[in-house]
Amino acid sequence: MASKAISIEVPGPDGETRQVRVSSPDRVMWPDDGITKEDLARYVVAVGDRLVARLADRPVTLQRFPEGVTGEEFYSKNPPRGVPDFARTVVCTYPSGRQHPQLVVDEVATAVWAVQMNTVTFHPWPVTTADTDDPDELRIDLDPQPGTGFAQAVEAATVLREVMVEAGLTPFVKTSGNRGLHVFAPIEPTHEFLEVRHAVIAIARELERRVPDLVTTAWWKELRGERIFADFNQACRDRTLAGAYSPRPLAGAPVSMPIAWDVLGEIAPGDYTVRTTPEIVASQDDAWAGFDDARARVDTALQWWQRDVEEHGLGEFNFPPDYPKMPGEPPRVQPSRARKVDDA
Missing domain, CATH: 3.90.920.10 (DNA primase, PRIM domain)
Known part of the structure; x- marks a missing residue:
């Protein structure tokens, strides 16, 4: 009943x-x-x-x-x-x-x-x-692949922080509520989704250059290996990440929790749950308290994107599968299948 x-x-x-x-x-x-x-x-x-x-x-x-x-x-x-x-x-x-x-x-x-x-x-x-076409947040999802975990995500986030600061951004970090981390930066809403996605791709590529054994931008899972995937497609229109303090549908009722950078290496995702988070919120300052006062432009990251296009011949990455085919997008076929077709 x-x-x-x-x-x-x-x-x-x-x-x-x-x-x-x-x-x-x-x-x-x-x-x-x-x-x-x-x-x-x-x-x-x-x-x-x-x-x-x-x-x-x-x-x-x-x-x-x-x-x-x-x-x-x-x-x-x-x-x-x-x-x-x-x-x-x-x-x-x-x-x-x-x-x-x-x-x-x-x-x-x-x-x-x-x-x-x-x-x-x-x-x-x-x-x-007020403006649903021009993002005011830049977001990168650091997604551990099989063979990696939260410790590797923390290591990747630490380098990502350095890259984003060099791009003139102020990064904020939170647990995903699972094994990964979400890194955000408040930005001026001066560019539409595709341009912000290009800024994210440029930042992700720079991160991958610095720690290639730790981070990958490979869209196809068969190419990622035991590395952290810097998911650039979360910057696409109609793509979202779990909100801060939002519960997740996983065992233990974990929460996606904003974290101060200086304690990131000391915590574990399981520390923050539906049962434990209220007391933490009541007793600790908001790690993202300065978020809305830290807006910056994505101009430097877009300059990196243009440099990669013009000097290195790098361009568009694959879009999510439910997207229409986008200009400049690589073929939507996984590399192993493409090789089989070429060898036939």
Whole structure:
């Protein structure tokens, strides 16, 4: 028998409070950890100010799990039915050219309502509602490949930090909530998605040059080896990373946690979970507190891109498979299959 719905009181704007209904509060979202839907909603309230600070004024895709994280999942790009009156949406354009609205999470009550809709992970776009075509965040996903792990991701992130500083950017780092790391930089929204992607590719290539045995930019998995993949395609339109403080649908209920650079080598991804993060947030300063004051231009990284094109003959990388074929893109066939065709 389903448990009765509860009402959770959430601080709202101008000192008011909102009552957000949460149905099936006893639904177990992480079976191995006994964490329920109510637990998740109360986690969102506990870290709400910091969570919303990184989601606010952005289109957000919701990763939803109606039966918990071991069940079916789907990504809500269209806002779920029943969006509360106090929430808003913004229209986004997708790689196909079509447009539709996405939810904007401007306050904690909206995030709790998303949990009511069985959202586990919030995926904010790197744009604001005022300009959904020109990113104001540069993002690189350091993704450990088989044979590597978090320690190697930390090593790669340390070098990436140096590269990004040389490009005139201020990098911020967070755990992915899994084995990797996400490195962000706030940027001026002066270039559209494709140009920002080129800036990311240039930075990733420079990182790979410096530590080729540690980092790869190879899109095809068969070419990556035991290295950290610098995922440049997370810079594409309609590609998102888990938001800061956002839970992940993995054993232990880990959280994607902002980290200060000076403690990065001392922590482990499992330190930050739905159960442990509220106390950490309550007792420690926000590692990303200066994020919005550190905006910079991507001009230097784009100069690196142009240099690689003109002096080294390097150009476009592969786009995600659901993208239309893009100008200058290499063939969309994995190298081993291409060789078989050539040898036939």
